[in-house]
Amino acid sequence: MSSLLKEDMEKKLFKPKGHTLNEFIETKSKFKERYYLCTSVAKQKEVHISLVKHYRACLDEKYEISEMWLLKDLEYIDGKEPDTDNPNFDMMFEEVRKIEAYSCASKYAFARSLIKLNTLYTKRDIKVLNFDSSYIEEGVIWASNNGDCLVLMRICFYASNLLCLSLCPMP
Template sequence: MTLISILKSTLQRDVFRNKGDKLIHVLPLAKINKEDAGNYLCVSVSSTNDVHISLITVMEEKMFLKCESSQAWHLKDLTLIDGIDHSQDNAEFCLHFETEIFNLEAHSTASKYAFLRCLCKMNHKYLQHELQWIHFDHDFVGKSHSFLVPDDVIVSMRICLEVFTCACLCSCF
């Protein structure tokens, strides 16, 4: 079992089950320094099929994890996801809601793209319309059709292939 799957089951048990929600996706956010608690964006679906995005802080206390929800938004209030710059390996992005904008940094570029794909799927399934997003590479947002291979692994492999191709081209000169 991976660290993210353990965290996901802990969050489901300690935070989302109490509200009757089902946790769909967990996006680890980059830490600013070593003392920071872990911050995660979570996508969940309620029993009434409302999709929420929650900012969860996870702190270690003795031998236990303490999980606190600091903010939550409805997916229907998300007006735009801005990937900042798709021309380079960049884990930063902005979430634009009706009244505020949040600048965030994912743990990795691949996890940022996996988060966007999850939001697009949830938006299409529960709200029946397309989510607005800009500054993401369209090739990496599309659904992967590989059997039993997570989408973020496919994105990582594509990025590595592009870097390898560029390195080969540069060595030819």
């Protein structure tokens, strides 16, 4: 489903503007509309971060950019509490923009995308605060597939260790 959504959003919103959609995550909203936080690269190699509103008009899917920032203007991304399953994070441009991702895994996927795009295009020193670095740094496992698999693997590993420890008799 997400690859179809990405393809549709790219075709209807980003390609006409001369952008290539790189990554998107769903965000939570108090309203009935769906919102996505997207990263895209323009033909001039300028990286944009967009908050996109998704809605239906009759039977057609529509997308509209609500807010847009440039990656080169991002001062820091703050993951809030790295030791909890918290989908909230802040991005600091001229002012702080508070975001609630749909899941903690998507928050980390978005942070990885920003880091990768920064390395490729802007080469600036963006502060990455309050993220578990073992889930952010590019490793052998997620270099070939989506990093969410790595996050899920580690959570399962920790859960199985806790289960084993709880089953062991105490001396």
